[in-house]
Amino acid sequence: MALQADFSSQAYFRNPAAEIEKLRAAGPVVEVRFPIVGTVWTTTTQDLADLVLKDSETFTLRKDDGVVAGFRWWMPGLLRTLANNMLSMDEPDHRRLRDIVDEAFRRRAVLEMEPRILALGRELAAELFAAGSPADLIDQYARKLPLSVICELLGLPLADRPKFSAWASGFTRFTGALGFLSVIPNILAMKRYMQRHLEAVRQDGGEGLIAELVRAEKEGGRISGDEIVAMVFLLLFAGHETTTHLISGSVYELVKNPGLRNWLAEDWSHAETAVEEFLRFISPVQFTKRAISARISSLPASG
């Protein structure tokens, strides 16, 4: 029987480690029920996670008919288009798409953005402090900073940032199928916006990663129009939702632990170590996407 851990409860979000410990105690491969995704088997050890993630002969992200594993019958076709991103693609399509954007994420390219990211961070922090107490860290800072950075990286107008913010924040607050379907109008509005923006870039040229994607589309069709839309959605979400939660989770830990806060405040050169540790400790992403296998019996039995 599937373990009834509630991955959308307050209890889980407040202490994911405790719930994950229960999964570990149940065995190396455990059947669990996720909201929206349904019943799946999850690995609870590093070795098994490595095995599932690296053995692309045994585990694939898509079924033989090309549909993404875990795609539910009630999900609208619009999501099928958006799921056509590299995160849910097996090789060689994953590599084809990844190669187009890899350059933008190299260390050098990211370091070049550092002064601009620092300036944005300072500007938002100044606004946050100027507004006084109580302050909404998520709305005023943790969501705005990564969203601004990813908009700049993509070459999307900063003036449209509040629009993305409103669309995007609705996407992450649902925990069931009904809530999931209620955000479809937002996704549709965003998709239409992207298509219009892409058309303008195709006609008049543009800046940032979107202009590079359009170049790749023109140069022998290395990426299709639908794949560009899916890629931009992926980058917009992967690039900001994760970082929003890393920032807010880190601040929460610092507020709870004055000793830790003093350690950081006394010597700012600790910041790099702090971010590394927060990344491990807070883990904005705790589970990966679904994979399927025709040879599932090769895994150890559930405990």
Ligand code: HEM
């Ligand atoms: C705290 C920050 C972040 C965390 C914890 C995080 C975590 C992850 C994880 C765990 C994956 C693998 C997901 C899977 O295969 O199931 C992933 C993939 C990805 N992330 Fe992030 N991420 C973060 C920030 C970012 C940012 C800032 C960007 C873009 C600007 C980004 C873009 C991507 C992309 C494009 C993929 C898919 C890569 C591929 O399929 O080759 N992420 N991220």
